[in-house]
Amino acid sequence: MGATLAVALCTGCRYQVVRIDVGSPPPEGAYQSIELGQSQRGDVLDALGAPIHVRYTPREEVLEFEFAQRRGTDLEFILPTAAFAWGPIISTVNSALTATLPSDPNPGVPDQIWVFRVAEFLWGQALSFAPLETGGADTVSLFGRRALSDRIEVVLDRSRGVVVRKSYEAPISAGSGSLIRESFLAD
Amino acid sequence: MKKLVCLLALCVATSGCVLSQATDGTSIDATTLEGITPGRSTRADVTRLLGPPDEIINAAKEHDPLFEKVFIYKRSRTRNSALFLVIFSTYRSDTKYDQVAVFFDERGVVEHVGSDVSAATASYGMPF
Numbered sequence: 005m006g007a008t009l010a011v012a013l014c015t016g017c018r019y020q021v022v023r024i025d026v027g028s029p030p031p032e033g034a035y036q037s038i039e040l041g042q043s044q045r046g047d048v049l050d051a052l053g054a055p056i057h058v059r060y061t062p063r064e065e066v067l068e069f070e071f072a073q074r075r076g077t078d079l080e081f082i083l084p085t086a087a088f089a090w091g092p093i094i095s096t097v098n099s100a101l102t103a104t105l106p107s108d109p110n111p112g113v114p115d116q117i118w119v120f121r122v123a124e125f126l127w128g129q130a131l132s133f134a135p136l137e138t139g140g141a142d143t144v145s146l147f148g149r150r151a152l153s154d155r156i157e158v159v160l161d162r163s164r165g166v167v168v169r170k171s172y173e174a175p176i177s178a179g180s181g182s183l184i185r186e187s188f189l190a191d
Numbered sequence: 192m193k194k195l196v197c198l199l200a201l202c203v204a205t206s207g208c209v210l211s212q213a214t215d216g217t218s219i220d221a222t223t224l225e226g227i228t229p230g231r232s233t234r235a236d237v238t239r240l241l242g243p244p245d246e247i248i249n250a251a252k253e254h255d256p257l258f259e260k261v262f263i264y265k266r267s268r269t270r271n272s273a274l275f276l277v278i279f280s281t282y283r284s285d286t287k288y289d290q291v292a293v294f295f296d297e298r299g300v301v302e303h304v305g306s307d308v309s310a311a312t313a314s315y316g317m318p319f
Binding site: 019020021023028046048049052055056058075 | 248249250260261263278279280281282283284285286287288290291292294302303304305306307309312318319
C-alpha cells in the first residue's frame, strides 16, 4: 500500500532531460576552406550547402547557415491547477508587476539585478499555479533549457562577387559535451 | 517477493516510450537536382522540377527592388523519441532538412545551386 502510494505521488514529479536538434553541423574544414577575397558564391555553396537565410543590402549578399540545438533539464511537478481559483488575482497582480518591474535592470547595479531576477523567478513560479486559461501551466518547472545555435555568416561583395567577411559562432561545438552539467550551468 | 513483483509491475505499467515521425513537404532527391543546369535552366524550369518555392528572396537592387534573386526550398523530417519512467523521462527531437537555394542572374537564368539533402538522416535516440 505504501509503495503504491509512493509511486502514485512520484508520478506527479518528473525529472526530464531534453535535447532538440535542428539542422546539421557543417562538414569539418568547410568553413576554413572559404578564403576572403577569393572564394565566390559557388565555392561557399559547395562547401556549406544551402543557406538557411539569404539577405541583400545594396552592396552585400549575406548567406547564413545555422545548426540549432536546445537542451536542458527540467524538474517538473504536475499539479491540479484547476483547483486554484487565482484568475482575477493573477491578472491584477501581473498587470501591476509588468508596469513596475523594468525588463532590463541596470547592469551597473548588481543588487538591483539580483532582486529583480529573484522577483521575476518567484513570480514565474506563482504564475504556474494559475489555471491554464489565464496563462498558467499544468506543471511547475525548475531549472531550464538552453538554446544554442552554431551560426556561420558569409558576406559577399555584390560588385566583385567574392567573400569579404565570414564569421563562425559555435557555442554548440565548443560545449563541454556533458548535457546534464551544461544544463545546470545554464542561465 | 510478491510485493516486489507487484511494485515492478506497477513501475512497468506507469512507464512508456514513444517514437514518432513528422514530415513537412515532399522530400527532394539528388536526381531531381541534376535536372537544374547552371547557365541554362530558368525560373520556369526550376519551378517545374521542384514546385513553387517556399521562399523567394528579392535582390533589393535600387533599379529593380522586386527582382526575384533566390528561390529557397525546404523540406523537413522530424523524429521524436521519448522515454517515460516513473520519475525520470527523456525526450529527444531531431529535425533534418532537405534544403535547396537556387540563385538567378539578371536574365532569370540559374547562376548557382546550393543544396543539402539530409532529411533522411534524422534519427531516433537518447538526449545524452
